[in-house]
Amino acid sequence: MRKSPSETTRQRALPADAPQAVYFPACVQTMFGPATDGTCGVQVGFEQLCERAGITLLVPTGIDALCCGTPWSSKGMADGLATMSHKTLAALRAATGEGELPIICDASSCTEGLRHIIDGDTSARPLTVIDAVEFAATHILPILSGYQKIESLALHPTCSSTRMGINPALDTIADAIAEHVEIPENWGCCAFAGDRGMLHPELTASATRAQAADVVAMGATAHASCNRTCELGMTRATGKPYRHVLEILEEVTRP
Amino acid sequence: MSTTTVSAEAGSTVFGALRAAVADPARVKTRAIDLYANAHDASHFLLIPQAVVVATDAAEVGALLCAAAAQGVHLTFRSGGTSLSGQAITDGVLVDVRRNFKNIEVLDDGLRVRVQPGATVRAVNTRLAKYGRKFGPDPASESAATIGGVVANNSSGMACGTVDNTYQTLESVVVVLPSGTVVDTGAADADDQLLKREPVLYNGLLELAQRTRSNAASVATIRQQFSMKNTMGYGVNSLLDFDRPIDMLAHLIVGSEGTLGFVAETVFRTVPKLPHVTTALLVFPGLEAATAALPALVATGAATLELMDALSLTVGQQMPGAPAIVLDLVVQEHAALLVEYHAESPEKLAQLLETGMQTVNTLGLTLPADFTTDAGIRGQLWYLRKGIIPAVGGTRPQGTNALLEDIVVPVPALARTCMELISLFAKYEYENCMIFGHAKDGNVHFMLTDDFGSPTGLERFSRFTEDLVDLVLGEGGSLKAEHGTGRVMAPYVQRQFGDELYDVMRRIKVLFDPAGLLNPGVLINDDPNAHLKDLKAIPAVAKEVDRCTECGWCEPVCPSRNVTLTPRQRIVSLRAIEQARLDGNLALMAELEKDYEYDAVQTCAADGMCQTACPVTINTGDLMKRLRRDDANPVEKAIWNVAAKNWGTVTRVAGVALNVVRTVPVGVILAPNKLARTVLGTDAVPLYSPELPGGGASRKRAAVTTAPRGRPSITVEESETSHA
Structure with a gap:
């Protein structure tokens, strides 16, 4: 029986080796926990995968107070965005050794948000942000073997994964999880858009109606996306528990 | 307005x-x-x-x-x-x-498809892909263009020519006539039913067919005009091509631009999606060389031959993800043909390409022909071609409007016509008029940008149009190959087809829609200046969107x-x-x-x-x-700035709140939640709903998280950001 995330302590002795990447877990998972009780959430899942691959991650100091800035940007809150960008960029510059290490983010919208605030930052050596999905497809998938795929997976690419061009990596991960991967014919952005789906539920309801019907008709074994709030949006629309694709990958490939 | x-x-x-x-x-x-x-x-x-x-x-x-x-x-x-x-x-x-007519039903393992007017061409092709079939018409706007418009305009496109266009691939339609009568032309007794329920229309069509067939000049004009792509006037070739009024009706509906009836559903035959494709952009020293090469290239069996002139290439260089061959070119007088060969097997493709190259090698290209099967590069080449219309429109000066012409002439006359067009642009001082399009079919587009609403702009456009009409009709061409007559060419249908056939067209409209209920002013218009009226004004509103076409x-x-x-x-x-x-x-x-x-x-x-x-x-x-940002009230702004400074607390409290919420009945939360939304606004206060999960855990970790075992080195390539 696995411990629930709140019981899990990730404290461990300081390793001898230096980290190979900076890990920026998205703040949405502090607000919104795992899809169902007893599942671990993307952060623990991704950390487990990295551990198996022998990859050492560094989570920036003060992570709980940091965010990619998207909530402020999408609400048009310029002052708040400036405040948060400043804080987060400073923490990332410190953690990455002024851009020496790449940054990995585990929510596609936040990966895109981080790239935006980095674009606006001209003062330092450019920071590099990659999405955890892309990272896992390149660096983790090759070491995973000897496991049983699940039968089918309903996949929800997000607006950000589409915009960033990482859907091929998302497909690769999905294909490693399930024998059959299906994206609904009426796929589209779920419009949950951070909290917009909670401010204007009719927006998400309208955006997801047709694809939700497709998903329900599929009757897939599992349901995955790559961004926590989109997972919430799709869960609301379909009644199926959507989880991060890497969380499911970790579970399926667990030795 | x-x-x-x-x-x-x-x-x-x-x-x-x-x-x-x-x-x-x-x-x-x-x-x-x-x-x-x-x-x-x-x-x-x-x-x-x-x-x-x-x-x-x-x-x-x-x-x-x-x-x-x-x-x-x-x-x-x-x-x-x-x-x-x-x-x-x-x-x-x-x-x-569009909103409610989206059904797509694949029939006979993809050989046929039944579609409603709101489905996009892309959605239809997505459904057909797994059967190895595709939809015949292939307009550049396929991602957004819907079947309703495809039928209404007799859409064609890059590859389909006049062989697999809407007229040719349509099997049957369900039409709602202005009288309210619903006709399914695919029904076994459809012709009898039409006679019974719409006798005036039925007999009128028979009369028109007889009148047209017995007029040698009409027959000659129709055969010549419809040997090309042609969306001027009604598809009067239906009167020659079919014997039963029900079939004439089905095919007159094609290209009728919403003036004869509402197409509620259509059955099409599909065409094979040949899976093996090779593509190249052939760069020529000039437009004349490119157009002169067309007959020889058509003879090699090329599936597409898309022309782009020097200005198109220059504009293309500024599009995101432009292909390397275009980016590397120092564009002078160049012109290019986007050539593609399609085949059912790699062997067949190799054969086609080999034959093709024998011709290509004689063409005196500026750069060596570089055919590729690479999906990424092919995608870039097509993105370039498909994006030209709006992208050129997007580069126009502020306050001006973009107008896209769509002419067709017999292929042997294309080079000459393009040269004449360029003289006309100079004569009327239109700048930045790129010429591009489906050269294989003698069909090219060009864009005029001007402040058409101003008196000088209108006068210039009026005189230019007269010269353009003389030029195209003088070459035996058509003023609209695939975009439809609309309002812009309605005044010239009579000049293109002559008095007799124009009268036949007017009679068709009256037979279907005696009260003039449907889309008046379109396709048939008595006002000789219809094309100069009701022009759109595009005032500048915001830098982010002003280039929108x-x-x-x-x-x-x-x-x-x-x-x-x-x-x-x-x-x-x-x-x-x-x-x-x-x-x-x-x-x-x-x-x-x-x-x-x-x-x-x-x-x-x-x-x-x-x-x-x-x-x-x-x-x-x-x-x-x-x-x-401009709307946000100062209090809300200040609160969100405080939140940015204390984000750890905010996220933790939100998480705790979601956990607390889960321990009480939903109704207890919803009442005050809804009240807060009423008082503070639905755009400020989120609505809770019971499927939301509980709160999450802290993201904080000890200095370094996972235990290292060896050190695989991590190299990170900057991932593709399509619109950074």
Whole structure:
């Protein structure tokens, strides 16, 4: 029986080796926990995968107070965005050794948000942000073997994964999880858009109606996306528990 | 912006009748924002409808036709709104047949497909892909163009030519006639039924067929004109090609631009999707060399031969993800042909290419021909070609409008015609007129940009058009190959086909629609200056969106498209607000602004999906976010700034709150939650719903997280950001 995330302590002795990447877990998972009780959430899942691959991650100091800035940007809150960008960029510059290490983010919208605030930052050596999905497809998938795929997976690419061009990596991960991967014919952005789906539920309801019907008709074994709030949006629309694709990958490939 | 409005009293009667015709009266929309947001299509014309009705099925359209007839108002059907000739706008009642007519039914393992008018060409092709089949017509706007418009305009495209266009691939249609009669031309007894239920139409078609067949000049004109792509006037070739009136009817509906009936459903034969494809951009020293090479290249069996002139290539260089061959070219007088060969097997493809190269090697190209099967590069080449129309429109000077011409001449006359066109551009001092298009079929497009609304702009366009008509008709060509006659060429149908065939066309309209209920002014128009009226004004509104050409490609990917507005509608509504301000119409301005806040600003997901579809990479979400910034009240702004400073606490408290919420009944939360939304606004306070999970855990970790085992080195390549 696995411990629930709140019981899990990730404290461990300081390793001898230096980290190979900076890990920026998205703040949405502090607000919104795992899809169902007893599942671990993307952060623990991704950390487990990295551990198996022998990859050492560094989570920036003060992570709980940091965010990619998207909530402020999408609400048009310029002052708040400036405040948060400043804080987060400073923490990332410190953690990455002024851009020496790449940054990995585990929510596609936040990966895109981080790239935006980095674009606006001209003062330092450019920071590099990659999405955890892309990272896992390149660096983790090759070491995973000897496991049983699940039968089918309903996949929800997000607006950000589409915009960033990482859907091929998302497909690769999905294909490693399930024998059959299906994206609904009426796929589209779920419009949950951070909290917009909670401010204007009719927006998400309208955006997801047709694809939700497709998903329900599929009757897939599992349901995955790559961004926590989109997972919430799709869960609301379909009644199926959507989880991060890497969380499911970790579970399926667990030795 | 011109608008005809009925008086309030007459309006309420008309609206009442329309509301009675549909199941849900709320689907008859008359708010100013509904009218102005929906008014625009991709053309350079603009009329403001009196009402916008979202129809659900053929029966409802029948009822709307009866109501419109009784009230003396006219109807125009609109689906994708990507048409360019002014055929999908109206000052009557606009009927949206995109939202609810989306069914696609694959028949006979993909050999045939039954489709409703609201489905996009891309959606149909997505469904057909697994059967190794595709839809015949292949317009460049396939991501947004819908079947309704494809049928209404006899759409063709890059590869299909006149062999696999709408007219050729259509098997049957379900049509709602202006009388309210619903005809399924695929039914076994359809011809008998037509005779029984619409005897005047049935016998009228027979008479017209007889009249046309017995006139040698008419037969010769039709055969010559329809040997090319041709969307001028009605498809009178139907009168020669078919013997039964029901089949004439089905094929006259093709290309009738919504003036003869409503197409509720269509069955098409599909064409094989040849899986093996090789593509190259052949770069020539000049336009003359490129067009002169056409007959030889057509003979090699090329599936596509897309022409792009020097200006097209220059514009293409500025598009995101432009192919290397274009980026590396120092464009002078160059012209290029995008050549593609399709085959069912790699061996067949190799053979085709080998033969092709024998010809290609004799053409004196500027750069060596580099055929590729690489999907990525091929995608770039096609993105370049498909994006030219809107991208060129997007580079126009502010305050000007873009007008796209679509001419066809016999292939041997194409080089000469292009040279003459360039002289005309010089004569009338039109700048930046690139020529591009489907050279294989003798069909090219060019774009004029001007302030057509100004007296000098209008005069210039009027005189240029006269010369253009003389040039194209002098070469035995057609003034509209595939974009439809619309309003822009309606005054010239008579000159192109002659008095006799024009009279036949007028008679067709009267037979189908004696009361003139459907889309008046389109295709047949007695006003010799119809093409110079109701031109769209495009006032500058915001730097993020001013280059928008209103092409509509963003609409199918927008998540708010079925609840409030699309990106195009957000932009055109803003333009309407600005135009109202310029016109001093403050009442209209206020009315539009009142609804803009929710319909446009609050319900934009700001997900940037529109940018992925936009040929000029507009992210309408960026503008909506800026408007939120300008709108945000100071208290809310300050609170969010405090939140930024204390984000750890905020996220933790939110997480704890979600855990607490889960321990009490949902009703206990919802009542105060809804009250707060009422008091503080639905755009500020989220609505809780019970499927939300509990809160999450802290993200904090010890200095370094996972235990190292060896150190695989991590190299990170900058991932592709399509619109960084």
